[in-house]
Amino acid sequence: MKSAVILVLFLIGTFTACSVLTLTPANFAWPIESVLKVNDEGEVSEERYSFSFDAKGIYYEEFQDSLAYLDRELRIIRDVQGYYFITGVKFKNVYVFRAYDGAMVLNNKILISESGVQNPAFNQRSPHIELIDSDKKLKLTHQGIEGGDK
Amino acid sequence: MKKQSLLKLAVTFLTLMFAQSSFAQSDYEIVQNFKAKHKEIEKQIKDASSLEDLTAVVTEIGRLKQEYVEHKELLDKSLYPVNYNRSFEKLNAAYVLRQGDFTTIDVLKTEVIELEQQVEFLNRINNELLIKIEDLKAHRKKDKKTIAELENLITDLRNSLRKRDKLVVDMMDNLMPPIMREKATLSPEDKSTVRREERKEDVLQNVKISIRDNIRFLEATSLNPDDIKDVQKQQGQFSETWKAIGPNLVDVYADKSSKAYLLKEIDSLFTQWYDKSVDQNVWRSISDEFKAKGINLKEFNYAEEFVHSIKLFIEDEINNLGVKSNDASKKTYVNFTDSTWFAIVKPMWVPYLIEGGLLTAKQKDEVEMNIEEWKSELYPSKLWLYIVIWLVIVIIIIPAVLLIRKRKKSDGKNNNVVNE
Numbered sequence: 001m002k003s004a005v006i007l008v009l010f011l012i013g014t015f016t017a018c019s020v021l022t023l024t025p026a027n028f029a030w031p032i033e034s035v036l037k038v039n040d041e042g043e044v045s046e047e048r049y050s051f052s053f054d055a056k057g058i059y060y061e062e063f064q065d066s067l068a069y070l071d072r073e074l075r076i077i078r079d080v081q082g083y084y085f086i087t088g089v090k091f092k093n094v095y096v097f098r099a100y101d102g103a104m105v106l107n108n109k110i111l112i113s114e115s116g117v118q119n120p121a122f123n124q125r126s127p128h129i130e131l132i133d134s135d136k137k138l139k140l141t142h143q144g145i146e147g148g149d150k
Numbered sequence: 151m152k153k154q155s156l157l158k159l160a161v162t163f164l165t166l167m168f169a170q171s172s173f174a175q176s177d178y179e180i181v182q183n184f185k186a187k188h189k190e191i192e193k194q195i196k197d198a199s200s201l202e203d204l205t206a207v208v209t210e211i212g213r214l215k216q217e218y219v220e221h222k223e224l225l226d227k228s229l230y231p232v233n234y235n236r237s238f239e240k241l242n243a244a245y246v247l248r249q250g251d252f253t254t255i256d257v258l259k260t261e262v263i264e265l266e267q268q269v270e271f272l273n274r275i276n277n278e279l280l281i282k283i284e285d286l287k288a289h290r291k292k293d294k295k296t297i298a299e300l301e302n303l304i305t306d307l308r309n310s311l312r313k314r315d316k317l318v319v320d321m322m323d324n325l326m327p328p329i330m331r332e333k334a335t336l337s338p339e340d341k342s343t344v345r346r347e348e349r350k351e352d353v354l355q356n357v358k359i360s361i362r363d364n365i366r367f368l369e370a371t372s373l374n375p376d377d378i379k380d381v382q383k384q385q386g387q388f389s390e391t392w393k394a395i396g397p398n399l400v401d402v403y404a405d406k407s408s409k410a411y412l413l414k415e416i417d418s419l420f421t422q423w424y425d426k427s428v429d430q431n432v433w434r435s436i437s438d439e440f441k442a443k444g445i446n447l448k449e450f451n452y453a454e455e456f457v458h459s460i461k462l463f464i465e466d467e468i469n470n471l472g473v474k475s476n477d478a479s480k481k482t483y484v485n486f487t488d489s490t491w492f493a494i495v496k497p498m499w500v501p502y503l504i505e506g507g508l509l510t511a512k513q514k515d516e517v518e519m520n521i522e523e524w525k526s527e528l529y530p531s532k533l534w535l536y537i538v539i540w541l542v543i544v545i546i547i548i549p550a551v552l553l554i555r556k557r558k559k560s561d562g563k564n565n566n567v568v569n570e
Contacts, residue, residue, distance in 0.1 A: 031227030032177045048230055075178075121176030132174040 028082035033122040036076060038069045046076070053104050061109075062091055077122035077129055083107060083142040085129050090116040094131060096142045110144050181228045184218050188237055195244045199340075201252045204245065211241050265321040269356055272314035276363050279307040283370050304371050311367055315384060318360045319391045325353060326395045326402075341402045353403045354412060357392065361419040368427040372435040375502035378428060385424055392420065432499075432508065439494050443485040453509045460517050464524045471527060483528055487521055 036044040038055050045052030059069040076086045084097040084104065092115075096108040112120075112131060123130040128146055131138040139146035191210050198204040215238055218225060225234040232240070286300045364385075373381065397413065404412045433451050440447050447463055450456040463486075471479055496514075503509035 031224065032181055035178060121178055123177045130174075132176060135174070137174050 026082075027080050027126075028078050029080045029124050029126055030078045031124055033075050033077035033124075036074050038072045038074060040070070042069045044074055044076075058086060058095055061095075062088075062093065075120060075122055077124060079124075079129050079142065080126050081142060085122055085131075085140060085142075087112070087117065087120050087122075087131070089118065089120065091120065092116050094140060108142055108144065110140060112138060112145070177224055177228070180218075180221050180224060184214075184221070184225060185229075187214050188241065191241055192244060195241070195248050198248060198252075201249070204249055204252065207245060211238065211245070214238075265317050265324065266356070269314060269317045269321065272310055272317065273356075273359055273363070276307060276310050276314060279303055279310065280363065280366050280370060283307065307367060307371075308377070311363060312384060315360050315364070315388055318356050319388060321353075321356065322391055322395045322399060326398050336398060336401055353399060354416070357396070357399075357416060358419060360388070361416070361423050365419070365423050365427045368423075368431040371431070372438040373431055374435070375498055378432060378435075378502070382428060385428075389420055389424070392416070429508065432503070432506075436495060436499055439499075440486070440490050443490045445482070445486050445490060453503070453513050456509070457513050457516055461520050464520045468524055468527045479528060483524060487525075491517075491521065 030049070034046050034048070036046060038044050038059075042054055042056035042059075043052055044055050055074055056066065056069055058074070059072070060066055062068070072088060074086055074088050076084060078084050082098065084099070085094055086097065087094045092111060092113055094110045094112055095106060096110065097104040098107050099105075113133070113136075117131075117133040120131060120133045123132065125139070127141070129140045131140055191207060191214060194207050194210065195204065198207060218234070222234045225237075229237055283300065283303050286296060286303065364381075368381070396416065400409055400412050400416075430451060433456065436456070437447055437450065445463070448455075448459040450459045467479065467482060474482075500509065500514055504511060504514065
């Protein structure tokens with residue numbers, strides 16, 4: 001009995017020490033997307049939110065061409081939960097990233113068009129992100145297309 | 151006909167409905183469009199060339215506000231660091247500021263017309279005064295009344311010129327409002343904003359008349375150093391204003407073909423006024439000081455000529471010693487030295503000349519050495535006379551005294567021998 005009490009206390013102590021301070025609710029949503037020009041080094045930078053990243057990887061992933069980033073623009077928006085949604089002209093996918101430890105880490109890759117989008121734009125429609133391409137409208141979450149494949 | 155109109159209306163309505171449903175709008179595009187239209191209105195305000203243009207902008211502002219009111223929430227969040235209302239406040243502030251510019255320009259244009267009337271009046275007065283002075287100088291009788299009248303006219307003219315020049319400077323100031331003055335080059339819109347159409351040729355003409363009258367004034371009068379310093383100060387102010395405003399005024403008011411010529415002409419008038427006329431007036435005024443005491447020096451216009459002229463006059467006087475009567479020579483000397491050089495020229499003019507770099511200390515010493523030489527010729531030294539007197543004393547009087555004393559002694563001895 002005594003040893004059981006000690007075990008329970010040990011477990012309580014262990015879980016208490018492992019719990020992380022969490023501030024909720026938090027809203028990371030950007031009111032509008034940012035349209036960022038990719039520079040010659042393959043980097044994009046956002047002035048208002050003060051961040052930048054190397055975008056070459058995303059172009060290679062999308063087009064399998066290491067120079068596909070030249071003279072291109074990326075459209076990027078952040079949802080309420082803090083996921084970054086990235087796409088661009090002729091992209092077949094929307095890439096969902098999370099910022100982690102000084103890097104943009106891919107969370108999901110959502111197929112949106114087999115032939116590639118022609119004139120994509122994101123709108124903030126909390127709690128989801130709206131993707132429009134001329135007459136086409138899609139509701140996205142970090143998990144995929146709402147009402148479509150995840 | 152009625153049927154056709156109804157059909158058209160229906161087509162339009164359906165098109166709009168279709169467009170609404172088929173084209174989803176990007177928030178980013180809405181914000182970008184708003185920013186572009188906002189920027190366009192800002193440009194219209196900046197480029198407005200009249201109050202009428204500006205009034206048209208008010209409608210544009212109202213239309214933009216109305217068009218985007220449905221996106222206010224989006225714009226409030228997206229127009230970082232401003233928001234929907236603040237962006238319209240900025241437009242309104244720019245509008246009010248620009249409106250102020252035009253109001254100021256209109257007020258200034260009215261002031262210019264008033265100033266011009268005064269300038270015109272003074273131009274006429276000054277011209278009459280200048281003619282009177284030139285006339286009196288040409289037929290100058292030496293009576294006190296004429297001289298007093300001439301002096302009064304000169305004072306009146308000087309005051310009137312000063313007043314008129316100030317008016318012309320004010321007029322130039324008003325013709326080019328500060329906002330335009332800061333611009334290196336004026337756009338066609340700027341030019342039409344400041345340009346006054348009626349009697350536009352008078353603008354630059356008045357500047358030229360001012361400078362020419364000042365040159366005539368300096369040519370017709372003799373001034374003292376204080377007056378000349380006043381004139382130079384006035385020139386400085388006039389010239390500064392011209393440098394700041396003149397090229398823009400020429401740009402606005404002169405024909406394209408005559409711009410370069412006009413600028414050159416006015417610049418050369420300034421040079422003539424500044425360098426030539428003042429310097430000539432200084433030397434002429436000094437010459438007049440001598441002339442007033444009956445000393446007619448050879449004309450001089452700069453320091454070397456001045457020193458040479460004095461040297462010539464003194465050499466003449468020295469050569470004439472013995473030809474002229476001694477009294478006449480002495481009178482000329484006194485008039486030259488005591489009444490003119492030491493009484494007026496040296497204390498009043500020489501410091502001004504040396505300070506202004508018109509005469510060197512060495513040249514002044516040269517003049518005084520000539521005067522000294524003249525004096526020594528006119529009043530020769532009497533040292534030889536003293537030497538003769540001393541020699542007379544030494545050679546005649548002392549031996550005579552000694553002889554008398556010797557005689558007295560020998561007479562005394564003889565008397566003693568007789569008594570014994």
